[in-house]
Amino acid sequence: MIDLRSDTVTRPSERMRKAMAEAEVGDDVYREDPTVNRLEERAAEICGKEAALFVPTGTMGNTIAIKLHTRHGEEVLCDSRSHILDWELSMLAWFSGCLVRAVQTQDGILTWSQIEPALRRFGPHNAPTTLISLENTHNMGGGTVYPQTVIDEICSETHARGLKVHMDGARIFNASIASGVPVARIVRDIDTVMFCLSKALGAPVGSMLAGSIAAIEQARLYRKRLGGGMRQAGILAAAGLIALQESPARLALDHENARFLASELAGMPGISIDPAAVQTNIVIFNVSETGLSTAEFSAELKHRGVLVNGIDDRRMRVVTHFDVSREDCERALQAIAEVCANCTAAAAQRA
Numbered sequence: 248m249i250d251l252r253s254d255t256v257t258r259p260s261e262r263m264r265k266a267m268a269e270a271e272v273g274d275d276v277y278r279e280d281p282t283v284n285r286l287e288e289r290a291a292e293i294c295g296k297e298a299a300l301f302v303p304t305g306t307m308g309n310t311i312a313i314k315l316h317t318r319h320g321e322e323v324l325c326d327s328r329s330h331i332l333d334w335e336l337s338m339l340a341w342f343s344g345c346l347v348r349a350v351q352t353q354d355g356i357l358t359w360s361q362i363e364p365a366l367r368r369f370g371p372h373n374a375p376t377t378l379i380s381l382e383n384t385h386n387m388g389g390g391t392v393y394p395q396t397v398i399d400e401i402c403s404e405t406h407a408r409g410l411k412v413h414m415d416g417a418r419i420f421n422a423s424i425a426s427g428v429p430v431a432r433i434v435r436d437i438d439t440v441m442f443c444l445s446k447a448l449g450a451p452v453g454s455m456l457a458g459s460i461a462a463i464e465q466a467r468l469y470r471k472r473l474g475g476g477m478r479q480a481g482i483l484a485a486a487g488l489i490a491l492q493e494s495p496a497r498l499a500l501d502h503e504n505a506r507f508l509a510s511e512l513a514g515m516p517g518i519s520i521d522p523a524a525v526q527t528n529i530v531i532f533n534v535s536e537t538g539l540s541t542a543e544f545s546a547e548l549k550h551r552g553v554l555v556n557g558i559d560d561r562r563m564r565v566v567t568h569f570d571v572s573r574e575d576c577e578r579a580l581q582a583i584a585e586v587c588a589n590c591t592a593a594a595a596q597r598a
């Protein structure tokens with residue numbers, strides 16, 4: 248099976264498994280796990296922040312960040328297709344008691360001129376906006392990357408108003424490799440950033456939350472409240488350290504494979520896609536002209552050994568990663584071409 252459903256499906260490499268087996272461990276709730284401590288120091292360094300915290304999932308990292316920057320009854324502004332809004336079980340409302348102020352965007356990328364008119368100031372009728380959350384790269388926007396000037400402007404305007412900025416950087420290394428901007432520069436003015444070790448970087452489990460010492464000290468308590476106080480977590484952190492060391496350099500290959508998929512898909516009957524929109528490892532394309540629903544399209548491909556998910560009833564999303572080679576992409580394209588050709592033939596017969 249060629250699995251293009253997500254970059255979460257990667258399995259740990261041999262080097263990761265070996266490092267996990269040999270990891271030096273201790274009780275991390277006492278902060279005595281040397282491997283977790285090293286991972287947190289390394290993540291802080293890469294992000295150019297004072298401190299970082301190892302969390303089991305990206306959802307927990309985002310949840311903690313939102314709790315850090317808000318109080319009950321306030322608003323969090325994000326774009327309308329954000330992971331924190333659509334894919335985290337309304338955790339922002341459940342744990343932090345906040346409301347989302349969603350802003351529509353073309354490709355998931357917010358600009359200050361879109362944010363400013365949507366900000367709410369505290370008043371007799373309004374709950375105040377206290378946090379802006381930026382998703383970089385943007386998952387449902389198709390792996391889109393924030394231009395640095397846009398991030399810098401949002402941060403300076405937001406901070407001038409006494410508000411905070413969080414970055415949901417689940418795939419921030421994809422953003423960094425695609426733009427050539429180091430992670431520390433991307434988040435220079437960001438208050439907290441979450442990134443995933445378990446996505447494109449290929450580690451089996453874990454995400455990091457980075458920020459100031461004060462923020463991360465408090466974050467440690469929220470992690471405990473959420474049941475995320477892990478003990479000999481160095482077993483997991485060991486794989487994370489390898490992921491940080493080895494994986495970023497490999498991401499350019501994933502991006503090349505994604506561009507290759509997009510340009511070949513553009514030539515297939517029944518598929519519509521703008522290959523120029525593909526910036527990183529996510530490719531979204533519309534299959535409605537094939538006459539198949541996305542569920543039918545997925546089922547046809549599964550018969551042919553390719554796993555792909557739909558994101559709605561018209562559009563599929565494929566994600567390239569560590570465990571997908573150029574040959575796998577070629578085989579996946581052959582399978583898709585076959586499905587498209589069958590649909591064209593069926594349509595001709597009906598006509």
Ligand SMILES: *Cc1c(COP(=O)(O)O)cnc(C)c1O
Pocket residue numbers: 303304305306307309330331382386415417418443445446454
């Ligand atoms: C995957 C992802 C997360 C976190 O996901 P977990 O499955 O909880 O680790 C957060 N934000 C974005 C944009 C993601 O793609």
